[in-house]
Amino acid sequence: MKAQWFNQVQQIGKVRWQQAIGETKYPFAQYAFHAALEDSGSVGGETGWYPEYILLMEDDDTPVAIVPTYLKTHSQGEFVFDWSWADAYQRYGYPYFPKRIWAVPFSPVTGPRIFTALDPQGNSMELLGLYATVGDLLTQRTQQQTMSSWHLLFTKSHVKQAFVDDPILSRVSCQFHWFNRDYRDMEHYLEHFSSRKRKSARKERQKVVQQGIRLQRKLGVELTEDDLSFFYLCYQSTYAKRGQYGYLTREFFQQLVQTMGEQVVLVLAYHDDQAVAASWCFFDDQSLYGRYWGCLQEFDCLHFEACYYQGIEFCLEKGLQHFDPGTQGEHKIARGFEPVYSHSLHYIDNEGFREAIEAFCKEEAQSVVLYHQETTNLLPFKTA
CATH class of the missing domain: 3.40.630.30 (Gcn5-related N-acetyltransferase (GNAT))
Known part of the structure; x- marks a missing residue:
């Protein structure tokens, strides 16, 4: 398998893109969604969002998967808040931006972050190696470009297992979803x-x-x-x-x-x-x-x-079977939306900052788990 970087969807083309993602109906994987972001000027230009898509291919150039990543010069529109991390870098005279995010822009929606016909729903444990491979690729590029970090946002919970042997930090937050x-x-x-x-x-x-x-x-x-x-x-x-x-x-x-x-x-x-x-x-x-x-x-x-x-x-x-109404909002609970965990993974290149941010993530996770338990008790459903 080989990887190639592109900074415009048109460089990949609709045919190759759709061939790579296969029959998935996930709206945020579609060529049309990402093309609309670019064509409309919602990313690129002066927005601080600069696309760097990875196309994964077999040795014979058959498209296998699309990985959406972006260079960012700020943290707006991500919904996994790292402003305090950026402030800490600034206080100590280190640049936090630009950074790289592996995500769907402006969309705090949990889902696959490798769009591939091999795993349309993003649930396969067998393809965790693909996430590890992409993670290694991003780490190498981050180090080569002397950037601060890369961040995988709103990924499926099992994906963190791909990085158990890597210096990747795990962060958890809470959303409210409806289930049929x-x-x-x-x-x-x-x-x-x-x-x-x-x-x-x-x-x-x-x-x-x-x-x-x-x-x-x-x-x-x-x-x-x-x-x-x-x-x-x-x-x-x-x-x-x-x-x-x-x-x-x-x-x-x-x-x-x-x-x-x-x-x-x-x-x-x-x-x-x-x-x-x-x-x-x-x-x-x-x-x-x-x-x-x-x-x-x-x-x-x-x-x-x-x-x-x-x-x-x-x-x-x-x-x-499922309704994801967006991030935050305890008022959703009374309407039957259940607390669920959302997950993000973070590679911080500087070891000192990595240790400090890891301690922050662990402490934050304890509060999130407690919050999840408390809000579960507020659901409107009958108890047995």
Whole structure:
């Protein structure tokens, strides 16, 4: 097997890319997703995200796998926060940036980070050697370029076993995901809540209706230009409330509608027939991935309905088994989203900093485990 580096998806080409990833429907593995990031200017240019894709091939040049990596000059849009690490480097006069991340940009979604037809779901233990090989490749390149580190973000939990003999640090955090336990429909799902929690959930949904809100789900292929313009206004409004500007351009979403519209669902909320909020999700044959939300008017419980209940209903209609609504948010627990661990792996080249960061990760992990236990006890489901 051999590896080749590319800094543009077009250099690999759609045919080779799709041949490498095979039949996987995972939206963040698709050529179309990464092409939209580049073509729209959401990465590259002055963004601080500089693609370095690795194409793994057999000796006869048959594509085997795609590995998405990026040079980064900051830590924005990653959702595994290492600002304190960068500050420590700066205080001691060492450069932390640029660094390399092995990740999907702007997407705190656990999944495979080697996209390959050999393992479409990213669950194979037999392919851990491939992760170890890529890790060695990144370590060598990091050392050759005298960079500080590389970081594998939101990887599957078993992948850390590929690095047990390497100086790779493991970090854990907590998210909240929904799982389909063979629920027939929304009412059947809510029947599994305790009486008090079920009443609360129904009351939340009724509040939305009583305020005159109507919700509609539309696939990406059904979206109009007006729908897209409204969604993008909502997307930017979420950042504007924090005095920021959204990372992704309108052209990114426009291109995705054209190239991946069958894997996009948009929840639109209307008040008196005027659009007031929107929630954007991706989906494949197994999971729904909630990504972007925004509202132009505030309504009681609308966020819960548009981002969670509507997504659960969509999963039940489509037979999807899992809903990842995004990072953080204890408010998800009362709607039936269960705490799950998310994992990242980190190579720190400087031994002194590595030891300090390792101690930090171990202490942090203890707090995360305790938090996971505490939030599990808050779930709304009936107890045996």
